[in-house]
Amino acid sequence: MLELIKYIVDQFAEDKENVSYDVTEKDRAIEVSISLSPSDMGKVIGRQGKIAKAMRTIVRAATPAGSKRYVIEIREKGGDKTDKDDEE
Numbered sequence: 115m116l117e118l119i120k121y122i123v124d125q126f127a128e129d130k131e132n133v134s135y136d137v138t139e140k141d142r143a144i145e146v147s148i149s150l151s152p153s154d155m156g157k158v159i160g161r162q163g164k165i166a167k168a169m170r171t172i173v174r175a176a177t178p179a180g181s182k183r184y185v186i187e188i189r190e191k192g193g194d195k196t197d198k199d200d201e202e
Contacts, residue, residue: 122169127154149191
């Protein structure tokens, strides 16, 4: 699933070398934290969060039934801005 997330982010991020992924496995979910350069934040999140929302929908649809769900958090590298999946 991480490969799918990386593919989607790479389509929008211009500074691909500066993108990092941190995967944390919890009891019921797998959290994927994506750190981007400040210039790529708006491109990956999209207007009103439409791209981020679509990415979460695609990942949710691709996740097999009965497995842990994925929580995607998009954050700015070196900053405090974040876009977090609030469906818990």
